[in-house]
Amino acid sequence: MRSFSSVVRTMVVLGIAGLGAVAFADIDLRNTDTGQPLNLDEALPEGRDTPAVKYFLQTGKNPYVEVPGCLPKAKDLFLSACSGCHGHLAEGKIGPGLNDNYWTYPKNTSDQGLFETLFGGARAQMGPQYLSLTLDDMLIVMAWVRHAYTGPVADAEWLSPEQKKKFKPYTETQDRVVASSAAAPSCKPAFQ
Secondary structure, eight states: OOOHHHHHHHHHHHHHTTOTTSSOOSSOOBOTTTOOBOOGGGSOSTTSSOHHHHHHHHHSOOTTTTOGGGHHHHHHHHHHHTHHHHOTTSOOSSSOOSSSSOOSSGGGGSHHHHHHHHHHOOSTTOOOOTTTSOHHHHHHHHHHHHHTOOSOGGGOTTSOHHHHHHOOOOOGGGOOOOSOGGGOOOOOOTTO
């Protein structure tokens, strides 16, 4: 059970952030390294009040995971914002690999944990991305990281039971996603 002060703090942060359509977040977002509450007011103003962001802030679940229409944009965003450190296949370079079942920060096995690391940064060279990507784009990038997963399905706790039944580990040779969001189908959250 969350404390009243935690709920109020989250409501204040969201109110300041201009996310008035969401009364409060049902999740408590914390910096991966310091444990301090994340201030969503620091995020870029665009992409704050999308249906996917509202859903995520209420549930801690990313509604873009395994949505085929989102993958071209997700791949583009990952390649431009993340691949320099994490590799074009999320295999790791100067930053850790993101495509296997070893997580530098174990909380990243959950959508909430991965969002917290992406938004607020972590140790070493993992800087906060809130001035580079919108909140909605962060969720879309996370969908690519989840899509590029090569580990055992049993360790993919971000997948629903239905998604786990259809899961196939990512391989570059079977990748049919073209990194060209201009020709991409519509990217809509799974609940729409």
